[in-house]
Amino acid sequence: MAERLILTGFMGSGKTAVGKRLAGKLGWDFFDADPLVEQHLGMPIHEIFEIHGESGFRKAEEAVVLGLLEEASRAQTGTVVSLGGGAVTIPAVYERLTREPLVVLLDEDINMAFKRARGGKRPLADDRDKFQALYSERESLYRSLSKYIVDTRGLKVEQVADRIIRLIHERTGIL
Numbered sequence: 226m227a228e229r230l231i232l233t234g235f236m237g238s239g240k241t242a243v244g245k246r247l248a249g250k251l252g253w254d255f256f257d258a259d260p261l262v263e264q265h266l267g268m269p270i271h272e273i274f275e276i277h278g279e280s281g282f283r284k285a286e287e288a289v290v291l292g293l294l295e296e297a298s299r300a301q302t303g304t305v306v307s308l309g310g311g312a313v314t315i316p317a318v319y320e321r322l323t324r325e326p327l328v329v330l331l332d333e334d335i336n337m338a339f340k341r342a343r344g345g346k347r348p349l350a351d352d353r354d355k356f357q358a359l360y361s362e363r364e365s366l367y368r369s370l371s372k373y374i375v376d377t378r379g380l381k382v383e384q385v386a387d388r389i390i391r392l393i394h395e396r397t398g399i400l
């Protein structure tokens with residue numbers, strides 16, 4: 226069974242950029258869940274929220290993420306998967322992730338995360354107070370699920386990727 230490294234964390238924590246860099250460094254495949262959900266329903270995320278509501282988005286996200294993890298477990302090479310920030314709120318995804326050994330939380334400063342996430346593309350990042358409240362609601366989910374927590378404050382993408390590789394290597398000998 227091939228290795229899977231799964232990145233989780235709030236919107237704007239850098240999951241996509243770090244995931245790409247990590248996959249490049251490891252020579253693994255990279256999958257970003259959000260664009261796959263967009264492909265699945267044939268429209269951008271903000272439209273999915275408008276037309277199908279958040280529940281419609283989560284339903285598609287659940288199918289995509291579970292399918293992706295299944296496929297990754299049967300792959301010949303390792304896979305890095307960057308999840309959308311709300312995937313952990315889906316019970317079946319949460320349960321599936323508890324059985325994954327390499328779940329990594331990118332723990333970013335909330336002001337920096339909002340700065341990166343705001344600007345129209347993310348329906349749940351249009352208001353600073355709501356963004357903060359959503360983070361507070363989810364924080365314990367992220368922390369309870371993740372086997373590795375990386376404090377990304379002030380670090381560049383490259384440094385975060387190196388830190389993740391070092392951390393997993395020190396603890397498990399793999400990577």
Ligand code: S3P
Pocket residue numbers: 234235236237240259270308309310311312342346347348349
């Ligand atoms: C969401 C996070 C987004 C995207 C959607 C909802 C969330 O992904 O899945 O807008 O509920 O936190 P990113 O974390 O990649 O921004």
